[in-house]
Amino acid sequence: DGGITQSPKYLFRKEGQNVTLSCEQNLNHDAMYWYRQDPGQGLRLIYYSQIVNDFQKGDIAEGYSVSREKKESFPLTVTSAQKNPTAFYLCASRQGRDEKLFFGSGTQLSVL
Amino acid sequence: QKEVEQDPGPLSVPEGAIVSLNCTYSNSAFQYFMWYRQYSRKGPELLMYTYSSGNKEDGRFTAQVDKSSKYISLFIRDSQPSDSATYLCAMSDVGGYNKLIFGAGTRLAVHP
Numbered sequence: 001d002g003g004i005t006q007s008p009k010y011l012f013r014k015e016g017q018n019v020t021l022s023c024e025q026n027l028n029h030d031a032m033y034w035y036r037q038d039p040g041q042g043l044r045l046i047y048y049s050q051i052v053n054d055f056q057k058g059d060i061a062e063g064y065s066v067s068r069e070k071k072e073s074f075p076l077t078v079t080s081a082q083k084n085p086t087a088f089y090l091c092a093s094r095q096g097r098d099e100k101l102f103f104g105s106g107t108q109l110s111v112l
Numbered sequence: 113q114k115e116v117e118q119d120p121g122p123l124s125v126p127e128g129a130i131v132s133l134n135c136t137y138s139n140s141a142f143q144y145f146m147w148y149r150q151y152s153r154k155g156p157e158l159l160m161y162t163y164s165s166g167n168k169e170d171g172r173f174t175a176q177v178d179k180s181s182k183y184i185s186l187f188i189r190d191s192q193p194s195d196s197a198t199y200l201c202a203m204s205d206v207g208g209y210n211k212l213i214f215g216a217g218t219r220l221a222v223h224p
Contacts, residue, residue: 099161
């Protein structure tokens with residue numbers, strides 16, 4: 001089945017720790033995205049990548065980093081500089097000039 | 113003022129009711145309008161996609177866009193308990209592939 005796989009489903013971070021969220025897609029989509037979802041707020045864009053080895057900051061990139069070494073993979077690292085990391089993180093992908101986004105099932109990150 | 117406003121609800125209706133969900137927006141350049149359904153702790157799934165003004169129907173769902181009023185709606189006929197979810201509107205302008213703006217979502221509960 002084609003789709004977007006996010007792992008882990010739940011993740012806990014200790015103070016001062018970096019954690020990495022995985023996102024893999026087998027849809028052969030060019031563009032991939034990371035969004036953050038907080039209760040009562042719309043999805044906010046963290047980073048996006050339109051092509052391998054290239055990525056752009058979104059609206060709330062501070063405290064996060066990404067890489068895009070393969071078309072299928074777009075991992076997100078939440079660094080210790082992100083002081084309020086508790087949120088639901090969603091990975092998405094899109095093909096070509098199509099505006100439709102397809103989402104993974106999300107990762108809930110919490111702080112210990 | 114947010115670019116996209118959406119009443120967070122919750123909206124509680126009996127099974128079989130007609131549900132109306134709405135979003136207003138401020139950017140007259142928006143041309144692409146989407147509705148996503150999100151079950152608790154899952155990724156959003158695309159329900160409806162429309163370009164510019166008009167109506168689009170898909171089974172029990174109808175999406176309506178009124179660009180003159182900057183207002184979009186999603187109607188659900190014969191609502192079912194399985195429709196209980198959060199509904200997110202999203203929109204972008206032409207070429208705004210990486211600038212999809214989401215509403216905060218409306219939580220809907222359909223009770224038997």
